[in-house]
Amino acid sequence: MSQAGGDTGLERPSRPTIRDVAARAGVSKSLVSLALQNAPRVAPETRELILAAAEEIGYRRNAAAHALVARRTRTIGVFVLDLHNPMTADVLDAVQAEARRRDYRTIVVVGGEDAAAERAELEKLLEFRVEGILAVGHRLPHGAEEAVSADCPAVVLGSAPRGVPHLGSISNDDVLGAGLAVDHLVGLGHRRIVHIDGGASAVADDRRRGYLEAMRRHGLGDLAAVVPGSFSDEGGYRGARAALGADVPPTALFVVNDLAAMGALAAVADAGLAVPGDVSVVGYDGTALAGMRPIGLTTVGQPLAELGMRAAAHLCGLLDGEAPAEAHALLRPALVERRTTAPPVGA
Amino acid sequence: MSQAGGDTGLERPSRPTIRDVAARAGVSKSLVSLALQNAPRVAPETRELILAAAEEIGYRRNAAAHALVARRTRTIGVFVLDLHNPMTADVLDAVQAEARRRDYRTIVVVGGEDAAAERAELEKLLEFRVEGILAVGHRLPHGAEEAVSADCPAVVLGSAPRGVPHLGSISNDDVLGAGLAVDHLVGLGHRRIVHIDGGASAVADDRRRGYLEAMRRHGLGDLAAVVPGSFSDEGGYRGARAALGADVPPTALFVVNDLAAMGALAAVADAGLAVPGDVSVVGYDGTALAGMRPIGLTTVGQPLAELGMRAAAHLCGLLDGEAPAEAHALLRPALVERRTTAPPVGA
DNA sequence: GATGTCTGCTGGAACGGTCCAGCAATGTTC
DNA sequence: GAACATTGCTGGACCGTTCCAGCAGACATC
Structure with a gap:
C-alpha cells in the first residue's frame, strides 16, 4: 500500500522545460533559448554550461510551443491515396528524403476509403498548420480544393487541373x-x-x-x-x-x-x-x-523517385519563396523491356 | 504595379484565431472556446451564433496551441522500417484505422536507411511529444531504447525483448x-x-x-x-x-x-x-x-490486419489508462494453400 | 570624464488556445 | 423575502517557447 508507483493516471510528470534548464544552469530562460539556437551573443563557456544542463535533465524542445511562436511548422502534409500501390513506396521514399534535405517534416495520411474520413484527415492536417499539401495518387483529397491557397499550396503527383492558383502537379507523360x-x-x-x-x-x-x-x-x-x-x-x-x-x-x-x-x-x-x-x-x-x-x-x-523528389522540391521551394518553377511538370517515361513481349506468331 | 497580390513573402496573413471569432460574434473568447468544445453551459442560440461566425471567417483550431495547453497531443509515432515490404501497407492501414477509432492521430516516419537519420527522426517525434511509439518492422528505431518510458511507451510489431518496462510487442507465432x-x-x-x-x-x-x-x-x-x-x-x-x-x-x-x-x-x-x-x-x-x-x-x-489493429489497440489502451493487457501477444498464423505445392513426383 | 559602442545577459510580452474563479441575472426553496 | 442554486457569460492566468527592449559593465574615442 505504501508502495510507490501505484500511479492513478492523474500525476503530471511533465517533461523538463527551458526554465528547468535555466534553473539548473543558474541563468535566465532567455539565455537558454539563445544558447539552444546557437545565437551569436552567448559566451562560449556559458553555452557549454547550458548545453550540459540540458543534457543532464534530458531536455527536449517542445515542438508545439515552438510552432506557436514561430507561426510556422516547416511541415508538409502528404496525402497518400493507396498505400498498397507498389508505386507509393518508391515515391514516398523520395518525397521524404527530399523534404528532410530541405529541413521540412512530413506528416503522412492515408485516404481513399471514404470521402468523409478523408475530409476529417484533411481537417486535422490543416489544424496542424501544415504549410503545404502533397497528394500522392493522382488527385487531391476530398474537400481540399477550397483549402488550397497562398498559405497552403498543393502539388499533385499526377495530372491536376491547370490554371488553379497555388496548385501544381508533377506527372509522367x-x-x-x-x-x-x-x-x-x-x-x-x-x-x-x-x-x-x-x-x-x-x-x-x-x-x-x-x-x-x-x-x-x-x-x-x-x-x-x-x-x-x-x-x-x-x-x-x-x-x-x-x-x-x-x-x-x-x-x-x-x-x-x-x-x-x-x-x-x-x-x-x-x-x-x-x-x-x-x-x-x-x-x-x-x-x-x-x-x-x-x-x-x-x-x-x-521515374518514380524523380517524380517524388521533384514534387517535394517544388512544394518546399514554393514555401521557401524560391522562384516559382513551372506549375505543371511532365516527366518522360521509358519502356522497360522484359519477358512478356515477343513477335507475334507467324511474324 | 498597383496590382494586388504581389506578395513579397514577408506579409503575415495569419489565420483567424478564436479572438477573431469572438469579435465577430460579439462575445468573449472564453465563450467561443466553450462553444467549440460543445461545453454544456452555453445557450443554444449563442452557440449557433458562434459556430456561424467561425464558419464565416474560416476559423480552424490551432493544434499547436491546443497541444500546449492540453499538455498532450493524442498522437502516436509510427516508425516504419520498410515501406516496400508488402506487409507494411496492410499493417499500417489497420493501425491507422484503430488509432482513428480511438481518436488518436498517427505520425508516420520511415527508418531503415542509416542509424543517424533514424535517431534524428526519432528526436523529431519526441519533440512533437508523441505519446507512444509503434514500431512496424520487428525492431525499435535506433536510439529508442532510452526514450521508452512511462510517458512514452512503445509497442513493437514483431518480437521484442521481454521484461523491459513500458515495452510491449505483438507478433505472430x-x-x-x-x-x-x-x-x-x-x-x-x-x-x-x-x-x-x-x-x-x-x-x-x-x-x-x-x-x-x-x-x-x-x-x-x-x-x-x-x-x-x-x-x-x-x-x-x-x-x-x-x-x-x-x-x-x-x-x-x-x-x-x-x-x-x-x-x-x-x-x-x-x-x-x-x-x-x-x-x-x-x-x-x-x-x-x-x-x-x-x-x-x-x-x-x-493475420496482418489483426496484428496492426492489436498493436494500435494495445498502445492506445495503455495511453488511455486501460487495464494493461499482456505485454507480449502472440497471434496464430494459418497456412494459405495455393498452387505452388503438390505431392512429390512418385509419391 | 562625457559619450559611444560593444558584449553578455535578463525581464516580459507575445503566440492561440483552455479553464478556473467570479459575477450578474434568474429561479427555487422554506 | 432571505438564502441558495443554477444558468450564461467574462477576465485573466497559464502552457513552453521566442524575441525585443533594456541594462549593466568593459572598452574605445575624442
Whole structure:
C-alpha cells in the first residue's frame, strides 16, 4: 500500500522545460533559448554550461510551443491515396528524403476509403498548420480544393487541373508512355493490339488517348480496340478475358497498369495460351512487382523517385519563396523491356 | 504595379484565431472556446451564433496551441522500417484505422536507411511529444531504447525483448508458422524439405527454429537442411540455386518470406524444373503478392490486419489508462494453400 | 570624464488556445 | 423575502517557447 508507483493516471510528470534548464544552469530562460539556437551573443563557456544542463535533465524542445511562436511548422502534409500501390513506396521514399534535405517534416495520411474520413484527415492536417499539401495518387483529397491557397499550396503527383492558383502537379507523360508501349509492340510486328483501360479517371484517359493516337499514327486506327478494365488485378483479368474471347483475338495486350497486367497474365494462362508465345502483354508504371523474377513484365517505367523528389522540391521551394518553377511538370517515361513481349506468331 | 497580390513573402496573413471569432460574434473568447468544445453551459442560440461566425471567417483550431495547453497531443509515432515490404501497407492501414477509432492521430516516419537519420527522426517525434511509439518492422528505431518510458511507451510489431518496462510487442507465432509449412509439405508426402533462411534476425531465427523442430517432430531430423538466404528476392534466388544444386536435390523449399520465395520460384524455373511438378515452394507472410493470380504462392499467412489493429489497440489502451493487457501477444498464423505445392513426383 | 559602442545577459510580452474563479441575472426553496 | 442554486457569460492566468527592449559593465574615442 505504501508502495510507490501505484500511479492513478492523474500525476503530471511533465517533461523538463527551458526554465528547468535555466534553473539548473543558474541563468535566465532567455539565455537558454539563445544558447539552444546557437545565437551569436552567448559566451562560449556559458553555452557549454547550458548545453550540459540540458543534457543532464534530458531536455527536449517542445515542438508545439515552438510552432506557436514561430507561426510556422516547416511541415508538409502528404496525402497518400493507396498505400498498397507498389508505386507509393518508391515515391514516398523520395518525397521524404527530399523534404528532410530541405529541413521540412512530413506528416503522412492515408485516404481513399471514404470521402468523409478523408475530409476529417484533411481537417486535422490543416489544424496542424501544415504549410503545404502533397497528394500522392493522382488527385487531391476530398474537400481540399477550397483549402488550397497562398498559405497552403498543393502539388499533385499526377495530372491536376491547370490554371488553379497555388496548385501544381508533377506527372509522367502518360500519353507519350502509352505511345511507347504501342511503338514497342508494333515494332515487334503486332497489329491487333488491344488496350485494357482503367475506367473513368484522368490517368486512364491519358493512357487511352495515347494508345489511340499511337495506333492511328501507325495506320492501325481501324484495329484499335479498348476493353473496359480497372487499375486492379481483377479488372485486368476481366478485361483480358473479354479481349481474348473476341472473334479475332488480339496478339498483344496493353494494360493500364502493372497490377491489372497481373490479372491479364492470369487470364491468358487460363485461356490456355502462352505469354509471350501466343500473346504479348505490356503493363504500365514500372513497379517492383513487374520486375520480380517469376513475372518479368514488360512495362512503361515511370521515374518514380524523380517524380517524388521533384514534387517535394517544388512544394518546399514554393514555401521557401524560391522562384516559382513551372506549375505543371511532365516527366518522360521509358519502356522497360522484359519477358512478356515477343513477335507475334507467324511474324 | 498597383496590382494586388504581389506578395513579397514577408506579409503575415495569419489565420483567424478564436479572438477573431469572438469579435465577430460579439462575445468573449472564453465563450467561443466553450462553444467549440460543445461545453454544456452555453445557450443554444449563442452557440449557433458562434459556430456561424467561425464558419464565416474560416476559423480552424490551432493544434499547436491546443497541444500546449492540453499538455498532450493524442498522437502516436509510427516508425516504419520498410515501406516496400508488402506487409507494411496492410499493417499500417489497420493501425491507422484503430488509432482513428480511438481518436488518436498517427505520425508516420520511415527508418531503415542509416542509424543517424533514424535517431534524428526519432528526436523529431519526441519533440512533437508523441505519446507512444509503434514500431512496424520487428525492431525499435535506433536510439529508442532510452526514450521508452512511462510517458512514452512503445509497442513493437514483431518480437521484442521481454521484461523491459513500458515495452510491449505483438507478433505472430513464427515457430508455429514454420511448423505449419513443414506439416503441410510432409502431409503431401515430401521428405527432403530444405529451408532457405533469412540470415541473422529474430524473425529468421524463429522460423528456422520452427522448421527444425517440425522436421524432428516428423522424424525427418536427419534430412533437415538450412541454406543461407535473405528476406529479399535476390536472397531467395541464391538460396534456391544452392539448394537445387545439391547432390540429392530437395523436392520442396520452405522460404523465409514471400519476397524471397519469388526469387526461389525464378531459380526453380531457371533450373528447368516445374513448380509444383518437380519442386514445391512455400513462402511466409501471406502478402498480396503471394495471392496475385499468376503467382498463386502457398504461404503461411499472418493475420496482418489483426496484428496492426492489436498493436494500435494495445498502445492506445495503455495511453488511455486501460487495464494493461499482456505485454507480449502472440497471434496464430494459418497456412494459405495455393498452387505452388503438390505431392512429390512418385509419391 | 562625457559619450559611444560593444558584449553578455535578463525581464516580459507575445503566440492561440483552455479553464478556473467570479459575477450578474434568474429561479427555487422554506 | 432571505438564502441558495443554477444558468450564461467574462477576465485573466497559464502552457513552453521566442524575441525585443533594456541594462549593466568593459572598452574605445575624442
